[in-house]
Amino acid sequence: MFNFLIVWDSGIDNRVAKMIGNAAMECAGIFPNCNFHVYGTKRFSDTVSIDGLIANAKMRNGQVNAYDIVDGLERMDWKMLKNARFHMIVFTSRDLYPDGLPVNFCFGIQLHTTILQSVARYRHLPDNELQACITHIMCHELGHMFDAARGRDNGLVKIHPIYADHCEHEGCVMQQMSDVNCLRAMALSGKRGKDRFCLNCSMDMAFKIGATRMKVRSNCRIY
Numbered sequence: 766m767f768n769f770l771i772v773w774d775s776g777i778d779n780r781v782a783k784m785i786g787n788a789a790m791e792c793a794g795i796f797p798n799c800n801f802h803v804y805g806t807k808r809f810s811d812t813v814s815i816d817g818l819i820a821n822a823k824m825r826n827g828q829v830n831a832y833d834i835v836d837g838l839e840r841m842d843w844k845m846l847k848n849a850r851f852h853m854i855v856f857t858s859r860d861l862y863p864d865g866l867p868v869n870f871c872f873g874i875q876l877h878t879t880i881l882q883s884v885a886r887y888r889h890l891p892d893n894e895l896q897a898c899i900t901h902i903m904c905h906e907l908g909h910m911f912d913a914a915r916g917r918d919n920g921l922v923k924i925h926p927i928y929a930d931h932c933e934h935e936g937c938v939m940q941q942m943s944d945v946n947c948l949r950a951m952a953l954s955g956k957r958g959k960d961r962f963c964l965n966c967s968m969d970m971a972f973k974i975g976a977t978r979m980k981v982r983s984n985c986r987i988y
């Protein structure tokens with residue numbers, strides 16, 4: 766069983782928070798063997814907050830370096846969390862850039878057991894579209910965590926290595942997203958539920974997520 770702790774910074778307002786909770790419930794219906802614990806800004810450590818990690822991260826034109834936040838989280842010695850083997854999904858209201866990569870922003874990144882997502886570029890959208898975008902990126906980053914499209918030659922890798930580990934199938938959630946319009950279009954497209962992932966990506970994930978053990982229904986709890 767995978768346990769995900771979902772937290773966010775103080776810039777996430779109540780409306781966005783509600784949509785994150787809804788998106789987590791959607792993900793619980795898509796991924797087996799996963800529990801989502803929606804903590805928000807509630808205290809999960811005496812000394813650590815997402816705001817604190819952001820304050821210590823490198824900046825570029827008002828954007829925050831995504832890797833600094835994730836590194837900070839991975840370095841923390843949270844005995845309670847690590848004993849419980851929690852994975853983290855962190856939301857921020859700040860715009861992110863991945864330092865060292867040739868792109869000017871990122872919607873989210875995944876590293877080891879941590880996922881970081883920014884809502885900065887689409888938080889203004891109406892509820893249903895906002896929720897669709899949050900769910901889409903959460904599915905995409907969970908896909909990376911569970912090895913969907915890992916090592917796949919999607920034909921774009923020769924353009925730049927950044928395109929590796931993404932899917933070539935039209936409408937699959939593991940396709941690369943280049944801007945807000947493309948994210949919104951994909952999030953609102955016909956594919957829903959388990960069909961968000963193409964068959965190849967579903968097969969990739971099956972090994973890691975539990976094809977060899979019994980599939981257990983996932984839960985989402987909002988604290």
Ligand SMILES: [Zn+2]
Binds near residue numbers: 931941
């Ligand atoms: Zn990706």
Ligand SMILES: [Zn+2]
Binds near residue numbers: 965
């Ligand atoms: Zn795919």
